[in-house]
Amino acid sequence: MTEHLLYERKENTERITLNNPQKLNSLHRSTVRELGSHMREISKDDQITSVIITGMGEKSFCAGMNVDEFNGLTPQSARGLMEELKEVFQIVRTMPQVVIVAINGYCIGAAMELAMAADLRVASENAMFAMPEINLGIPSVLDSVLLQQHVGLSLAKEMLLIGESVSVDRINDRGFINKVVKLEDLIGEAEVLARKIGKNDRQTIATQKQLFETWQNCSLDIAIKDSIDQFALSFTTDVPQNRLDEFLASKKK
DSSP states (O other), X not given: OOSSEEEEEETTEEEEEEOOGGGTTOBOHHHXXXXXXHHHHHHTOTTOOEEEEEESSSSEEEOOBOGGGGTTOXXXXXXXXXXXXXXXXXXXXXXXXXXXXXXXXXXETHHHHHHHHSSEEEEXXXXXXXXGGGGGTXXXXXXXXXXXXXXXXXXXXHHHHHOXXXXXXXXXXXXXXXXXXXXXXXXXXXXXXXXXXXXXXXXXXXXXXXXXXXXXXXXXXXXXXXXXXXXXXXXXXXXXXXXXXXXXXXXXX
């Protein structure tokens, strides 16, 4: 536990809470570095199957990067900041654990990119989403690349070119959120998803996440070939047979 990041482990799930509510849980560069370091350590922990990331308080999941971090940037330092953010989002996308974001209130800029990098998204009824970088004279980058996949090209262009907030109902109509719940039920719903994930084999979860990355970044032929390879490799363990035996036994009851 540190000043701006809180950690809690419950069974096979790690919960990370962004803890800067006075500033709507906005991120300092030091917080980004610590988050990346902690996520790297979690990725090596074979006891953890899910990670839940949320924000402290009721108003905001995260308001993105603290604007003070943009003050006085040069092209070189701006690139350095983006490289550090890129590393965090890449870890979230590729780590073997399933990452669930529990979005309470505002989800802005870098927080939106974090949500896009995550695997599953649960949001409270008061959640609001925005990519306002254009209003500061800078483009939205990094995992903003994924926005049109999540919400469609028209809404993605609206969000990136105008920068206004979008309600949870509107963005949910595009399939971005897995479930919208009352604020008081947010963490509970995220934990329900984590428990369901935890019933599956950890290596199989990791393989499926890896395939998502292949599917998003490779040609159709390569994606299908890799899928077949991974399917075959799953039978180098006894997990499929054990799961099949359990299923067949349950059918006989």
